[in-house]
Amino acid sequence: MSALPPVTPPFDGPSAQVDPAGQVDWNAVRADFPLLLREVHGKPLIYFDNANTGQKPATVIEAMDGFYRRQNANVSRAVHQLGSEATEAYEGTRTRLARFLNVRGDELVLCSGTTFAINLVAYSWALPRLQAGDTILVSRMEHHANIVPWQLVAERTGAAIRVAEIREDGTLDLDALRRAMTSDVKLLALTHVSNVLGTVNPVREICREARRRGVVTVIDGSQAVPHRAVDVAAIGCDFYAFTGHKMCGPTGTGALWARREHLQAMPPFLGGGEMIKEVSFDGTVYNDPPHRFEAGTPNIAGFVGLGAAVDYLERLGMDHVEAREAELLAHLTEELARIDGLRIFGTAADKAAVVAFLVEGAHAHDLATLLDLEGVAIRSGQHCAHPLLQFYGVAATCRASPAFYNTHEEIEAFVAALRKVRTLLS
Ligand code: PMP
Secondary structure (H helix, E strand, O other): OOOOOOOOOOOOOOOOOEOOOOOEOHHHHHHOOHHHHOEEOOEEOEEOEOOOOOOOOHHHHHHHHHHHHHHOOOOOOOOOHHHHHHHHHHHHHHHHHHHHHOOOHHHEEEEOOHHHHHHHHHHHHHOOOOOOOOEEEEEOOOOHHHOHHHHHHHHHHOOEEEEEOEOOOOOEOHHHHHHHOOOOEEEEEEEOEOOOOOEEOOHHHHHHHHHHOOOEEEEEOOOOOOOOOOOHHHHOOOEEEEEOOOOOOOOOOEEEEEOHHHHHHOOOOOOOOOOEEEEEOOEEEEOOOOHHHOOOOOOHHHHHHHHHHHHHHHHHOHHHHHHHHHHHHHHHHHHHHOOOOEEEEOOOOOEOOOEEEEEOOOOHHHHHHHHHHOOEEOEEEOOOOHHHHHHHOOOOEEEEEOOOOOOHHHHHHHHHHHHHHHHHHO
16 A cells, blocks of 8 residues: 655645746746646647636645545634645635735635625625615626626615726726716625636726715626735725636636624524534524635635635736737737727736737637647637627627737747637638
Protein backbone atom coordinates (compact mmCIF):
# COMPACT_ATOMS: atom_id res chain seq x y z
CA MET A 1 0.00 0.00 0.00
CA SER A 2 1.44 3.38 -0.89
CA ALA A 3 1.85 5.84 1.96
CA LEU A 4 -0.74 8.59 2.15
CA PRO A 5 0.70 12.07 1.71
CA PRO A 6 1.00 13.96 5.00
CA VAL A 7 -1.88 16.13 6.09
CA THR A 8 -0.88 19.63 5.04
CA PRO A 9 -2.73 22.88 5.01
CA PRO A 10 -4.77 22.60 1.82
CA PHE A 11 -3.43 25.76 0.24
CA ASP A 12 0.22 24.74 -0.12
CA GLY A 13 1.55 24.46 -3.63
CA PRO A 14 3.98 25.93 -6.11
CA SER A 15 3.86 29.69 -6.08
CA ALA A 16 3.07 31.68 -9.19
CA GLN A 17 6.12 32.48 -11.21
CA VAL A 18 7.18 35.94 -10.08
CA ASP A 19 10.89 36.62 -9.52
CA PRO A 20 12.15 38.82 -6.66
CA ALA A 21 12.38 41.80 -9.04
CA GLY A 22 8.66 41.42 -9.76
CA GLN A 23 9.10 40.04 -13.29
CA VAL A 24 6.58 37.39 -14.23
CA ASP A 25 7.56 34.35 -16.26
CA TRP A 26 4.32 34.05 -18.22
CA ASN A 27 5.32 30.76 -19.85
CA ALA A 28 5.75 29.26 -16.38
CA VAL A 29 2.39 30.72 -15.32
CA ARG A 30 0.76 29.11 -18.33
CA ALA A 31 2.32 25.78 -17.39
CA ASP A 32 0.42 25.97 -14.06
CA PHE A 33 -2.82 25.32 -16.03
CA PRO A 34 -2.84 21.66 -17.10
CA LEU A 35 -5.89 21.88 -19.35
CA LEU A 36 -4.17 24.36 -21.67
CA LEU A 37 -1.94 21.53 -22.89
CA ARG A 38 -4.76 19.64 -24.56
CA GLU A 39 -5.68 19.55 -28.20
CA VAL A 40 -9.11 20.04 -29.74
CA HIS A 41 -9.91 18.48 -33.13
CA GLY A 42 -6.21 17.67 -33.50
CA LYS A 43 -5.16 21.31 -33.02
CA PRO A 44 -3.57 22.96 -29.97
CA LEU A 45 -6.35 24.47 -27.86
CA ILE A 46 -6.64 28.25 -27.86
CA TYR A 47 -8.99 28.97 -24.98
CA PHE A 48 -10.49 32.44 -25.44
CA ASP A 49 -13.73 31.91 -23.49
CA ASN A 50 -12.53 33.14 -20.13
CA ALA A 51 -15.40 35.57 -19.64
CA ASN A 52 -17.61 32.48 -19.61
CA THR A 53 -15.49 30.46 -17.22
CA GLY A 54 -11.77 30.40 -16.47
CA GLN A 55 -9.31 27.51 -16.38
CA LYS A 56 -7.84 26.26 -13.09
CA PRO A 57 -4.22 26.09 -11.95
CA ALA A 58 -2.93 22.76 -10.67
CA THR A 59 -2.83 24.12 -7.10
CA VAL A 60 -6.60 24.57 -7.15
CA ILE A 61 -7.22 21.10 -8.56
CA GLU A 62 -4.80 19.57 -6.06
CA ALA A 63 -6.29 21.46 -3.11
CA MET A 64 -9.71 19.99 -3.89
CA ASP A 65 -8.29 16.55 -4.53
CA GLY A 66 -6.29 16.76 -1.29
CA PHE A 67 -9.36 17.78 0.66
CA TYR A 68 -11.31 14.74 -0.49
CA ARG A 69 -8.36 12.42 0.02
CA ARG A 70 -7.36 13.60 3.49
CA GLN A 71 -9.85 15.89 5.18
CA ASN A 72 -13.36 15.36 3.93
CA ALA A 73 -15.97 15.98 6.64
CA ASN A 74 -18.88 18.33 7.11
CA VAL A 75 -18.32 21.83 8.47
CA SER A 76 -19.36 23.48 11.73
CA ARG A 77 -20.99 20.33 13.11
CA ALA A 78 -18.65 17.56 14.20
CA VAL A 79 -16.21 17.83 17.09
CA HIS A 80 -13.84 15.28 15.56
CA GLN A 81 -10.52 16.16 13.98
CA LEU A 82 -11.66 15.93 10.38
CA GLY A 83 -14.67 18.10 11.14
CA SER A 84 -12.51 20.82 12.63
CA GLU A 85 -10.01 20.64 9.76
CA ALA A 86 -12.82 20.93 7.20
CA THR A 87 -14.33 23.87 9.09
CA GLU A 88 -10.94 25.55 9.32
CA ALA A 89 -10.36 25.09 5.59
CA TYR A 90 -13.82 26.42 4.68
CA GLU A 91 -13.57 29.40 7.03
CA GLY A 92 -9.99 29.94 5.82
CA THR A 93 -11.37 30.74 2.39
CA ARG A 94 -13.74 33.32 3.86
CA THR A 95 -10.73 34.96 5.54
CA ARG A 96 -8.72 34.86 2.30
CA LEU A 97 -11.54 36.36 0.25
CA ALA A 98 -12.05 39.08 2.85
CA ARG A 99 -8.36 40.04 2.69
CA PHE A 100 -8.36 39.84 -1.13
CA LEU A 101 -11.30 42.28 -1.40
CA ASN A 102 -10.52 44.42 1.66
CA VAL A 103 -13.71 43.61 3.55
CA ARG A 104 -14.61 41.91 6.84
CA GLY A 105 -15.04 38.15 6.78
CA ASP A 106 -18.27 38.31 8.78
CA GLU A 107 -19.76 40.44 6.02
CA LEU A 108 -19.07 37.79 3.34
CA VAL A 109 -21.77 35.22 2.64
CA LEU A 110 -20.31 32.22 0.83
CA CYS A 111 -22.67 30.89 -1.83
CA SER A 112 -22.77 29.23 -5.24
CA GLY A 113 -21.93 32.33 -7.24
CA THR A 114 -23.18 35.66 -8.48
CA THR A 115 -26.60 34.38 -9.49
CA PHE A 116 -27.30 33.14 -5.97
CA ALA A 117 -25.75 36.24 -4.41
CA ILE A 118 -27.96 38.66 -6.36
CA ASN A 119 -31.05 36.54 -5.73
CA LEU A 120 -30.25 36.63 -2.03
CA VAL A 121 -30.32 40.43 -2.11
CA ALA A 122 -33.50 40.36 -4.20
CA TYR A 123 -35.42 38.00 -1.94
CA SER A 124 -34.04 38.94 1.43
CA TRP A 125 -33.36 42.66 1.13
CA ALA A 126 -35.57 43.97 -1.68
CA LEU A 127 -38.72 41.85 -1.50
CA PRO A 128 -39.65 42.82 2.08
CA ARG A 129 -38.86 46.49 1.50
CA LEU A 130 -39.97 47.59 -1.94
CA GLN A 131 -43.51 48.53 -2.88
CA ALA A 132 -45.53 50.13 -5.64
CA GLY A 133 -44.14 53.58 -6.36
CA ASP A 134 -40.54 52.46 -5.83
CA THR A 135 -38.11 52.06 -8.70
CA ILE A 136 -35.20 49.69 -9.32
CA LEU A 137 -32.58 51.14 -11.63
CA VAL A 138 -30.54 48.74 -13.76
CA SER A 139 -28.16 49.47 -16.60
CA ARG A 140 -28.58 48.39 -20.21
CA MET A 141 -25.38 46.35 -20.04
CA GLU A 142 -26.41 43.97 -17.23
CA HIS A 143 -26.11 40.20 -17.38
CA HIS A 144 -29.50 38.49 -16.99
CA ALA A 145 -28.44 37.55 -13.44
CA ASN A 146 -28.66 41.25 -12.58
CA ILE A 147 -31.94 41.85 -14.42
CA VAL A 148 -34.29 38.91 -13.93
CA PRO A 149 -34.15 38.79 -10.08
CA TRP A 150 -35.21 42.47 -10.09
CA GLN A 151 -38.03 41.73 -12.51
CA LEU A 152 -39.22 39.03 -10.11
CA VAL A 153 -39.12 41.52 -7.23
CA ALA A 154 -40.92 44.12 -9.34
CA GLU A 155 -43.64 41.63 -10.26
CA ARG A 156 -44.29 40.81 -6.62
CA THR A 157 -44.00 44.26 -5.10
CA GLY A 158 -45.36 46.53 -7.81
CA ALA A 159 -42.03 48.37 -8.02
CA ALA A 160 -40.96 49.62 -11.46
CA ILE A 161 -37.76 48.87 -13.36
CA ARG A 162 -35.93 51.76 -15.02
CA VAL A 163 -33.05 51.34 -17.45
CA ALA A 164 -29.89 53.45 -17.37
CA GLU A 165 -28.81 53.69 -20.99
CA ILE A 166 -25.41 53.33 -22.60
CA ARG A 167 -23.72 55.16 -25.44
CA GLU A 168 -22.82 53.61 -28.80
CA ASP A 169 -19.21 53.03 -27.61
CA GLY A 170 -20.49 50.82 -24.79
CA THR A 171 -19.92 53.27 -21.94
CA LEU A 172 -22.61 54.16 -19.44
CA ASP A 173 -24.25 57.51 -20.01
CA LEU A 174 -23.37 58.95 -16.61
CA ASP A 175 -25.46 62.10 -17.01
CA ALA A 176 -28.49 60.00 -17.88
CA LEU A 177 -27.73 57.74 -14.92
CA ARG A 178 -27.66 60.72 -12.57
CA ARG A 179 -30.90 62.04 -14.00
CA ALA A 180 -32.47 58.61 -13.63
CA MET A 181 -31.70 58.50 -9.89
CA THR A 182 -34.87 60.28 -8.84
CA SER A 183 -36.29 60.08 -5.34
CA ASP A 184 -38.40 56.98 -6.11
CA VAL A 185 -35.26 54.97 -6.92
CA LYS A 186 -34.51 52.68 -4.00
CA LEU A 187 -31.94 50.40 -5.56
CA LEU A 188 -29.32 50.56 -8.30
CA ALA A 189 -28.09 47.25 -9.78
CA LEU A 190 -24.97 47.74 -11.85
CA THR A 191 -22.18 45.63 -13.21
CA HIS A 192 -18.60 46.59 -12.35
CA VAL A 193 -17.32 45.26 -15.70
CA SER A 194 -19.51 44.26 -18.67
CA ASN A 195 -19.25 40.62 -19.73
CA VAL A 196 -19.88 41.61 -23.36
CA LEU A 197 -18.41 45.07 -23.88
CA GLY A 198 -15.58 44.83 -21.36
CA THR A 199 -16.52 48.32 -20.15
CA VAL A 200 -15.24 49.09 -16.67
CA ASN A 201 -17.83 51.26 -14.96
CA PRO A 202 -16.71 54.01 -12.55
CA VAL A 203 -18.50 52.25 -9.70
CA ARG A 204 -16.82 54.27 -6.97
CA GLU A 205 -18.12 57.59 -8.26
CA ILE A 206 -21.52 56.12 -9.04
CA CYS A 207 -21.88 54.56 -5.58
CA ARG A 208 -20.88 57.83 -3.94
CA GLU A 209 -23.61 59.63 -5.87
CA ALA A 210 -26.14 56.88 -5.10
CA ARG A 211 -25.33 56.97 -1.41
CA ARG A 212 -25.78 60.72 -1.33
CA ARG A 213 -29.28 60.16 -2.72
CA GLY A 214 -30.13 57.26 -0.41
CA VAL A 215 -30.07 54.68 -3.23
CA VAL A 216 -28.82 51.22 -2.20
CA THR A 217 -26.26 49.79 -4.63
CA VAL A 218 -25.77 46.20 -5.79
CA ILE A 219 -22.59 45.77 -7.80
CA ASP A 220 -22.04 42.68 -9.93
CA GLY A 221 -18.31 42.01 -9.69
CA SER A 222 -18.26 38.76 -11.71
CA GLN A 223 -16.05 40.18 -14.45
CA ALA A 224 -14.01 42.52 -12.26
CA VAL A 225 -12.61 40.37 -9.44
CA PRO A 226 -10.79 37.97 -11.82
CA HIS A 227 -9.05 40.75 -13.72
CA ARG A 228 -7.92 43.57 -11.41
CA ALA A 229 -7.38 44.36 -7.76
CA VAL A 230 -10.80 45.15 -6.32
CA ASP A 231 -11.11 47.10 -3.08
CA VAL A 232 -14.77 46.66 -2.19
CA ALA A 233 -14.53 48.95 0.85
CA ALA A 234 -13.21 51.76 -1.36
CA ILE A 235 -16.04 51.30 -3.87
CA GLY A 236 -18.51 52.13 -1.13
CA CYS A 237 -21.38 49.99 -2.42
CA ASP A 238 -23.99 48.25 -0.27
CA PHE A 239 -23.72 44.80 -1.87
CA TYR A 240 -20.98 43.27 -4.04
CA ALA A 241 -21.52 39.88 -5.73
CA PHE A 242 -18.97 37.69 -7.47
CA THR A 243 -18.39 34.20 -8.67
CA GLY A 244 -15.43 31.84 -8.09
CA HIS A 245 -15.25 30.00 -11.40
CA LYS A 246 -14.07 33.02 -13.39
CA MET A 247 -11.22 33.71 -10.93
CA CYS A 248 -9.35 30.38 -11.20
CA GLY A 249 -11.70 28.74 -8.70
CA PRO A 250 -14.19 25.91 -9.09
CA THR A 251 -17.74 26.18 -10.38
CA GLY A 252 -20.45 26.47 -7.74
CA THR A 253 -18.52 28.91 -5.55
CA GLY A 254 -18.83 32.63 -5.00
CA ALA A 255 -19.88 35.17 -2.42
CA LEU A 256 -21.98 38.14 -1.54
CA TRP A 257 -20.40 40.95 0.42
CA ALA A 258 -22.90 43.15 2.22
CA ARG A 259 -22.70 45.96 4.73
CA ARG A 260 -23.16 44.54 8.17
CA GLU A 261 -26.24 46.63 8.90
CA HIS A 262 -27.99 45.14 5.85
CA LEU A 263 -27.07 41.57 6.78
CA GLN A 264 -28.26 42.11 10.36
CA ALA A 265 -31.60 43.40 9.13
CA MET A 266 -32.17 40.77 6.45
CA PRO A 267 -34.38 37.72 7.11
CA PRO A 268 -33.04 34.32 6.04
CA PHE A 269 -33.49 33.39 2.39
CA LEU A 270 -33.25 29.59 2.74
CA GLY A 271 -34.04 27.67 5.91
CA GLY A 272 -32.25 24.57 7.15
CA GLY A 273 -29.23 23.44 9.11
CA GLU A 274 -26.41 25.86 9.95
CA MET A 275 -28.51 28.98 9.63
CA ILE A 276 -30.06 28.57 13.08
CA LYS A 277 -29.03 28.89 16.71
CA GLU A 278 -31.96 27.00 18.15
CA VAL A 279 -35.01 25.30 16.69
CA SER A 280 -38.20 24.35 18.47
CA PHE A 281 -41.81 24.09 17.38
CA ASP A 282 -42.47 27.23 19.38
CA GLY A 283 -40.04 29.23 17.29
CA THR A 284 -36.60 29.24 15.78
CA VAL A 285 -33.71 31.54 16.56
CA TYR A 286 -31.66 32.34 13.49
CA ASN A 287 -27.90 32.34 13.40
CA ASP A 288 -25.92 35.57 13.05
CA PRO A 289 -24.75 36.68 9.63
CA PRO A 290 -23.05 35.46 7.54
CA HIS A 291 -24.03 31.90 8.60
CA ARG A 292 -27.69 32.90 8.71
CA PHE A 293 -27.53 32.87 4.91
CA GLU A 294 -25.61 29.63 4.49
CA ALA A 295 -28.25 26.98 5.08
CA GLY A 296 -27.31 23.36 4.47
CA THR A 297 -24.02 21.69 3.63
CA PRO A 298 -21.99 24.05 1.47
CA ASN A 299 -19.67 23.24 -1.43
CA ILE A 300 -16.81 22.65 1.01
CA ALA A 301 -14.28 21.19 -1.43
CA GLY A 302 -15.18 23.95 -3.86
CA PHE A 303 -14.38 26.60 -1.27
CA VAL A 304 -11.10 24.85 -0.46
CA GLY A 305 -10.34 25.21 -4.18
CA LEU A 306 -11.43 28.85 -4.17
CA GLY A 307 -9.06 29.53 -1.27
CA ALA A 308 -6.24 28.06 -3.33
CA ALA A 309 -7.34 30.23 -6.27
CA VAL A 310 -7.10 33.37 -4.12
CA ASP A 311 -3.65 32.29 -2.96
CA TYR A 312 -2.62 31.75 -6.57
CA LEU A 313 -3.87 35.15 -7.73
CA GLU A 314 -2.32 36.91 -4.73
CA ARG A 315 1.06 35.35 -5.37
CA LEU A 316 0.86 36.28 -9.03
CA GLY A 317 -0.35 39.77 -8.13
CA MET A 318 -3.53 41.31 -9.50
CA ASP A 319 -1.56 44.27 -10.86
CA HIS A 320 0.43 41.81 -12.99
CA VAL A 321 -2.78 40.14 -14.11
CA GLU A 322 -4.30 43.49 -15.09
CA ALA A 323 -1.19 44.66 -16.97
CA ARG A 324 -0.81 41.36 -18.83
CA GLU A 325 -4.45 41.28 -19.89
CA ALA A 326 -4.30 44.95 -21.01
CA GLU A 327 -1.36 44.03 -23.24
CA LEU A 328 -3.20 41.04 -24.71
CA LEU A 329 -6.33 43.14 -25.24
CA ALA A 330 -4.38 45.85 -27.09
CA HIS A 331 -2.78 43.24 -29.35
CA LEU A 332 -6.07 41.47 -30.03
CA THR A 333 -7.93 44.72 -30.77
CA GLU A 334 -5.20 45.91 -33.13
CA GLU A 335 -5.21 42.62 -35.07
CA LEU A 336 -9.00 42.46 -35.30
CA ALA A 337 -9.22 46.08 -36.47
CA ARG A 338 -7.23 45.08 -39.57
CA ILE A 339 -9.93 42.65 -40.72
CA ASP A 340 -12.29 44.19 -43.29
CA GLY A 341 -15.91 44.30 -42.24
CA LEU A 342 -15.19 43.37 -38.62
CA ARG A 343 -17.14 45.40 -36.07
CA ILE A 344 -16.18 45.51 -32.40
CA PHE A 345 -18.90 46.18 -29.80
CA GLY A 346 -17.53 48.15 -26.87
CA THR A 347 -14.60 50.50 -27.27
CA ALA A 348 -14.45 52.13 -23.83
CA ALA A 349 -11.10 53.58 -22.80
CA ASP A 350 -11.22 51.60 -19.57
CA LYS A 351 -11.95 48.10 -20.78
CA ALA A 352 -11.28 44.53 -19.65
CA ALA A 353 -10.01 41.85 -22.05
CA VAL A 354 -13.37 41.00 -23.61
CA VAL A 355 -13.94 41.61 -27.31
CA ALA A 356 -17.41 41.15 -28.78
CA PHE A 357 -17.42 41.33 -32.56
CA LEU A 358 -19.21 40.49 -35.77
CA VAL A 359 -17.80 39.92 -39.23
CA GLU A 360 -19.83 41.11 -42.19
CA GLY A 361 -21.42 38.26 -44.09
CA ALA A 362 -20.79 35.61 -41.42
CA HIS A 363 -23.14 34.45 -38.68
CA ALA A 364 -21.60 34.47 -35.19
CA HIS A 365 -22.46 30.80 -34.54
CA ASP A 366 -21.01 29.70 -37.89
CA LEU A 367 -17.78 31.53 -37.16
CA ALA A 368 -17.52 30.04 -33.67
CA THR A 369 -18.28 26.54 -34.96
CA LEU A 370 -15.62 26.72 -37.67
CA LEU A 371 -13.13 28.25 -35.24
CA ASP A 372 -13.73 25.33 -32.89
CA LEU A 373 -12.53 23.02 -35.67
CA GLU A 374 -9.31 25.08 -35.68
CA GLY A 375 -8.93 24.49 -31.92
CA VAL A 376 -10.16 27.97 -30.95
CA ALA A 377 -12.79 28.25 -28.20
CA ILE A 378 -14.74 31.51 -28.32
CA ARG A 379 -18.33 32.20 -27.36
CA SER A 380 -21.09 33.14 -29.76
CA GLY A 381 -24.65 34.13 -28.99
CA GLN A 382 -26.26 36.66 -26.70
CA HIS A 383 -23.98 36.24 -23.68
CA CYS A 384 -26.93 36.34 -21.23
CA ALA A 385 -27.39 39.99 -22.17
CA HIS A 386 -30.41 40.18 -24.51
CA PRO A 387 -31.25 43.84 -23.74
CA LEU A 388 -27.70 44.87 -24.60
CA LEU A 389 -27.79 43.13 -27.97
CA GLN A 390 -31.21 44.67 -28.60
CA PHE A 391 -29.58 48.10 -28.12
CA TYR A 392 -27.12 47.32 -30.92
CA GLY A 393 -29.86 45.71 -33.04
CA VAL A 394 -27.99 42.42 -33.50
CA ALA A 395 -29.15 38.88 -32.79
CA ALA A 396 -25.78 37.50 -31.69
CA THR A 397 -22.09 38.32 -31.58
CA CYS A 398 -18.84 36.40 -31.23
CA ARG A 399 -16.86 37.07 -28.07
CA ALA A 400 -13.15 36.44 -27.55
CA SER A 401 -11.94 36.83 -23.98
CA PRO A 402 -8.27 36.04 -23.31
CA ALA A 403 -6.85 35.69 -19.80
CA PHE A 404 -3.38 36.30 -18.36
CA TYR A 405 -2.29 32.73 -19.21
CA ASN A 406 -2.97 33.21 -22.91
CA THR A 407 -0.17 34.31 -25.23
CA HIS A 408 0.52 36.75 -28.05
CA GLU A 409 1.17 33.76 -30.32
CA GLU A 410 -2.35 32.50 -29.58
CA ILE A 411 -3.78 35.89 -30.57
CA GLU A 412 -1.97 35.69 -33.89
CA ALA A 413 -3.09 32.09 -34.44
CA PHE A 414 -6.68 33.02 -33.56
CA VAL A 415 -6.73 35.94 -35.99
CA ALA A 416 -5.21 33.77 -38.74
CA ALA A 417 -7.88 31.12 -38.08
CA LEU A 418 -10.59 33.79 -38.17
CA ARG A 419 -9.37 35.06 -41.54
CA LYS A 420 -9.32 31.49 -42.84
CA VAL A 421 -12.81 30.47 -41.67
CA ARG A 422 -14.27 33.73 -42.89
CA THR A 423 -13.26 32.93 -46.45
CA LEU A 424 -15.05 29.58 -46.10
CA LEU A 425 -18.27 31.43 -45.23
CA SER A 426 -18.22 34.08 -47.93
N1 PMP B 1 -22.84 38.61 -14.08
C1 PMP B 1 -21.90 38.67 -15.04
C2 PMP B 1 -21.40 40.01 -15.49
C3 PMP B 1 -21.40 37.48 -15.58
O1 PMP B 1 -20.48 37.54 -16.53
C4 PMP B 1 -21.89 36.24 -15.10
C5 PMP B 1 -21.37 34.93 -15.67
N2 PMP B 1 -21.45 34.84 -17.05
C6 PMP B 1 -22.86 36.24 -14.11
C7 PMP B 1 -23.32 37.44 -13.62
C8 PMP B 1 -23.43 34.96 -13.56
O2 PMP B 1 -22.47 34.29 -12.85
P1 PMP B 1 -22.77 32.79 -12.32
O3 PMP B 1 -23.35 32.06 -13.49
O4 PMP B 1 -21.45 32.29 -11.93
O5 PMP B 1 -23.72 32.91 -11.21
